[in-house]
Amino acid sequence: MTAQTPAIDFTHDPELRSWVASAGVRSDFPLQNLPFGVVAGTTGVAQHDAPRGVVRIGDAVLDLRGLAASGLLIGDAQSAAEAAAHGALNDLFALGSGPRVALRRALHYLLIEGAPRQDTVARLLTPLSEVDVLLPARIGDYTDFYVGIHHARNIGALFRPSDPLLPNYKWVPIGYHGRASSVRVSGTPITRPNGQLKATDAPVPVLEPTRRMDFELELGVWIGPGNRLGEPVGLDHAESHIVGYCLLNDWSARDVQAWEYQPLGPFLAKSFGTTISPWVITPEALAPFRIPVDRAEGDPAPLPYLDSPRHRSHGGLRVELHALIRTAQMRKDGDTPHLISRSSSRHMYWSVAQMITHHTSNGCELRPGDLLGSGTISGPTAGSEGSLMELSHGGSAPITLPNGETRTFLEDGDEVILTARAHRAGAAAIGFGECVAVVRPAIAYPTT
Incomplete structure (x- = not known):
């Protein structure tokens, strides 16, 4: 190709x-x-x-x-x-x-x-x-990445304040295989999951609804033409495999994740639901919003398979991203959604092309309709954090909404709305529409 x-x-x-x-x-x-x-x-x-x-x-x-x-x-x-x-x-x-x-x-x-x-x-x-x-396509496989470096730093700092980034972060686009069966289109309610929770001072875990349900502000990537098993995709060919973009909310149960993720990473804390916006925004529509890919001074150069002059000159994408919340009380009172985060895809440390190239570097086969998530895209400043885990500093600093309600994590009845818009001088602005879902109460776990 x-x-x-x-x-x-x-x-x-x-x-x-x-x-x-x-x-x-x-x-x-x-x-x-x-x-x-x-x-x-x-x-x-x-x-x-x-x-x-x-x-x-x-x-x-x-x-x-x-x-x-x-x-x-x-x-x-x-x-x-x-x-x-x-x-x-x-x-x-x-x-x-x-x-x-x-x-x-x-x-x-x-x-x-x-x-x-x-x-x-x-x-x-x-x-x-x-x-x-x-949903616009039959999703065969879903992979979620972790390419938002500010999100990685913010989350890492909660557990490793002196050294938040793990040693591999600037060398390898990290990802995990998600659950395609629970991806739903915008507007579909999301049910609070049950999961194993273990308090620090508790002798044993319990099975209960998550108390730390969170959203994640992400870009989704639709795969077009695939590659054959065993055949990697080179970096300068990777964009030929992209058919479009969407917004993606990879819901998270942070307390379930904290107990289960070692040693293999995300499992039930993620697989209960992912929400995507319904419109496939094509690479052609986003052509005016391409930007260079830059590395901070002192960062290691990517390995050769993840780097090229062509990619450095145009491999980035600038799309403004927003997360808003509207509680059940706000909807009852007729209040408009409240903006809690404003970020940009320019804060992705690894590009979409690098995600695809690394994904296939071992010969993994991608197929038309596969879905990739960027991982949470946070910015470097206050108010640009792409999750409540970051916004509330792990639950220690509640955010206050205009009506006086506070949130550390999502409560039943909360509505999360993600939006995105690409704009620059000399180009017509385009948007992605909404990626929205309301949190429903957990379903009681059967006792017999």
């Missing part, structure tokens, strides 16, 4: 607008974004509720099955629309960037102000409020 860098072209022109009224400059989903997703419900001219692939534009979705049957597409764009027409996007993911880019350009032509055939395309649009949004 050839190396590829998403190119900036006419589809990124910030002066261009869509004839879809809701896709204005304040929308997360203007003409320059055009992310993929899957919905159920009547869409466009379709008269049944089967899941189908769509593209989001403003507050509407465009039915790709109907578009594929419309005669408005040709060549690779037609092939991509046909591949995306089903109830999961894995076939589209497998095609690679060529057909995906062709479809993006065709959609841009059909949705731009003054475009021909607007009446035909308009019949394929459905308000988002009239459909159910689903």
Whole structure:
């Protein structure tokens, strides 16, 4: 597979607008974004509720099955629309960037102000409020990384104040294999898990609902074309395997994790649930927001397989990330969500390309629809911490909300909302939408 860098072209022109009224400059989903997703419900001219692939534009979705049957597409764009027409996007993911880019350009032509055939395309649009949004793909495997160095330092400092980073951190992109079966789309409630807890002064552990439930502010990465078992992916080819990005909340039970993680790492403290945003934000949409990859002075240079001049010049990504909370009382009172963290993907110590290259360096096979998590992306300053574990300093410093409520960790009824937006001068801003879930009470463990 050839190396590829998403190119900036006419589809990124910030002066261009869509004839879809809701896709204005304040929308997360203007003409320059055009992310993929899957919905159920009547869409466009379709008269049944089967899941189908769509593209989001403003507050509407465009039915790709109907578009594929419309005669408005040709060549690779037609092939991509046909591949995306089903109830999961894995076939589209497998095609690679060529057909995906062709479809993006065709959609841009059909949705731009003054475009021909607007009446035909308009019949394929459905308000988002009239459909159910689903997971965009069948997730075969899910791997969560730990590439946020400020998060690693903050967590490490709670246990090793004098030496928070473990010796391997600046040499190897650390990750663990998560549980794909418990990944859910935004809007699905998350149930507080039961787990083994052991207080420091307790002689034995107990099985109880976690008392330290936490969120994690992360980027998700969708894998497109895979690699064959035994064949590593080189760094300058890694981005050819990325089909898109999303927001990801890898919920954590910190007290369960503290007891179970030694010697093998995360297990039940993580596998009870992961929430992702539903829209696949393509590498093409994010092309204007690429940045160089920098290492701090004095840090070791990556091993050669994780380094190249090309990667250093453009391998980073700048997306602003936010975490908000709204308690049950806040919802009852009609209060708006409260921003508790503001961070950026530029704080990732290891890039997405480095994550993929290292993941496959032993010959591990990735497949279309696999999902990667970045790990918690915290920033270096107060208010940029991407988890309550950090924000509350391990539970010792509660945060106070505008209505006077306090939190060290999440309580039942709390709603966590993650958002993201990419913007810079000379480019149209695009967003990711929301990644949101409400914490439900634990289910009583059966006694017989």
